[in-house]
Amino acid sequence: MIIIIFIIRPMSLRMTPQRHAVLTLINGSARHWDAEAISRALQKNDQRIGIATIYRTLSVLEEAGLIAAVVIGQRKHYERIDKPHHDHMVCEACGRIEEFFHQDIETLQHDIAKRHGFCIQGHSLVIFGLCRQCQ
């Protein structure tokens, strides 16, 4: 599955070493990344990529459907695209991001949106508080 993601790319999207590095990093775990974190992590691997390129690359990869973006707090985060839909719990103390999925919540969201005559394109649900470790 991961291999397929690497090989398939939209028409005219070039696979540069920089894009490959970002994609590999993001697909290497379930973690959520912001641009800064990606830059730092790649630098640690002796892969120095300009910050402007990081932002551009993330934007291009997202548009191409190769990675997923989610806004948590006031910042954009990125994660691998092959995860099923989920929402987030964010620890206010340590910043840890946990994922969750609850079918009933999904369903009720659709119900209430329909009741408002609203055509859903997506949703963002973030529960913030303290994780188990920080309590």
Place this chain on the structure above:
Amino acid sequence: MIIIIFIIRPMSLRMTPQRHAVLTLINGSARHWDAEAISRALQKNDQRIGIATIYRTLSVLEEAGLIAAVVIGQRKHYERIDKPHHDHMVCEACGRIEEFFHQDIETLQHDIAKRHGFCIQGHSLVIFGLCRQCQ
């Protein structure tokens, strides 16, 4: 109720004309405001307040519990504090923000957080899509 909100202020918080203007504007309707919108609206009323003061005032009023803040998209919005808890549906086309409340969703959120050993401090639920008018 509104009158009480105006009169009661935390110790050492001074009630300047600027703060009064912002508070009055926000409490004048159920609308959601960002800093820029507030600045523009007040200017229209010939109340010219520096943008730095708008930001400061919003921050102070929020901390004092006199207004409520909510992050929608990547920007902070402010609204009157006397509304019951609610979440938001945001139209991607026109920007309109509708409010909703669904007790079952609230309950299920508590359930799943508990299951994760997570101590909830709050949550943010934004459904984005197209409102009735924009479809």
Place this chain on the structure above:
DNA sequence: TGCTATTTGATAATGATTATCATTATCTTT
């Protein structure tokens, strides 16, 4: 290999927000 169009990196620019600082003003006491 050559060519074309895309992409990069460094840096400037942008926009939302916050910090700074001299000046102003609120609020309490006298």
Place this chain on the structure above:
DNA sequence: AAAGATAATGATAATCATTATCAAATAGCA
């Protein structure tokens, strides 16, 4: 009403995340 202490303002500089610019580099195709 005046004085005094301290909070608040406005204008502008600074900060930060992000985007735009542009010359140089490079991916990918013929």
